[in-house]
Amino acid sequence: MKSNKKQQGFTLIELVIVIIILGVLSVIATPKLLSLSSEAQASSLQGVAGAIASVNKLVHSQTQIIGIADNDDCSGDCNGHPNWDINIGHYFVNVSGTRLYVLKGYPLASGGFPIIEENYRAVMGLSEDEFIFDSGSKFSIIPMKFKNKVSEIKAGTFKCHIENSNSISDNLYLALTDNC
Numbered sequence: 001m002k003s004n005k006k007q008q009g010f011t012l013i014e015l016v017i018v019i020i021i022l023g024v025l026s027v028i029a030t031p032k033l034l035s036l037s038s039e040a041q042a043s044s045l046q047g048v049a050g051a052i053a054s055v056n057k058l059v060h061s062q063t064q065i066i067g068i069a070d071n072d073d074c075s076g077d078c079n080g081h082p083n084w085d086i087n088i089g090h091y092f093v094n095v096s097g098t099r100l101y102v103l104k105g106y107p108l109a110s111g112g113f114p115i116i117e118e119n120y121r122a123v124m125g126l127s128e129d130e131f132i133f134d135s136g137s138k139f140s141i142i143p144m145k146f147k148n149k150v151s152e153i154k155a156g157t158f159k160c161h162i163e164n165s166n167s168i169s170d171n172l173y174l175a176l177t178d179n180c
Contacts, residue, residue, distance in 0.1 A: 041143070041160065042177035048141070049162045049175040052124055055095070056171050060105045062093045069105030088113050095123045106171040109164075110135050139164040141173075 010018075063069040068083055068091045078084035083091050090101040090108060100123045101108040101116045109120040110133060117133065120126075132147050134140040136154045141162040152158035159176035 038180045041180040042175070045143070045160065045162055045175040045177055045180070048124075048126070049173045052141075052162070052173045055124060056106055056173070059093055059095065059100060059102060059107050060171075063091070063102055063105035066093070068102070072104075088116065090116070098122050109133060109139055109141075 060069060066083055068081075071091065074081070074084055075089075077086050078091075081091070083093065085092050085099070085101070088101060088111075090103060090111065092099045092101045094100070098119050099115075100119055101111065103111075107120060107123070108116050110117050121128065121131075126141065130144055132142050132144060132150075134142060134150055134153065140153055142150065142153060143160065146153070146158070146160055149158045149160075153161055159178040160180040162173050162175050165172040165174065
């Protein structure tokens with residue numbers, strides 16, 4: 001008579017072999033995953049810098065169309081110009097319902113009024129939980145996980161952030177990713 005018992009589950013030897021194989025794979029894969037993490041951070045910063053560059057170009061085009069790209073900031077009511085904010089003292093353009101302040105046709109990220117930074121963050125998609133701003137000699141956008149590296153970033157010894165060229169003529173944002 002044949003036994004119709006079907007084997008259920010795994011034997012102890014099979015389980016040990018699987019655990020050993022998983023252990024070996026994890027030892028091999030962990031350095032690769034850590035490397036991918038730094039590559040992901042660098043790619044993310046490059047993506048953010050690219051997005052900022054795109055918005056900068058669009059905003060600059062918009063300021064040229066409305067005739068404020070090359071204007072210096074006014075004083076007072078700026079002859080009633082519809083894109084002049086008398087309270088803030090800067091021109092602005094509307095981007096998706098948000099007033100983005102500009103200087104020489106390019107977006108301002110900071111400038112003495114919290115609303116300037118808040119609106120810049122909103123338009124660029126840079127939440128306070130993810131990025132901090134540093135307005136040192138060069139304006140920098142720093143991932144929150146590197147907030148303790150601000151002095152090294154200012155010194156140029158740590159590079160995993162986005163930096164503005166501080167040139168009004170091109171307003172370039174570069175992703176510096178050497179240490180990500």
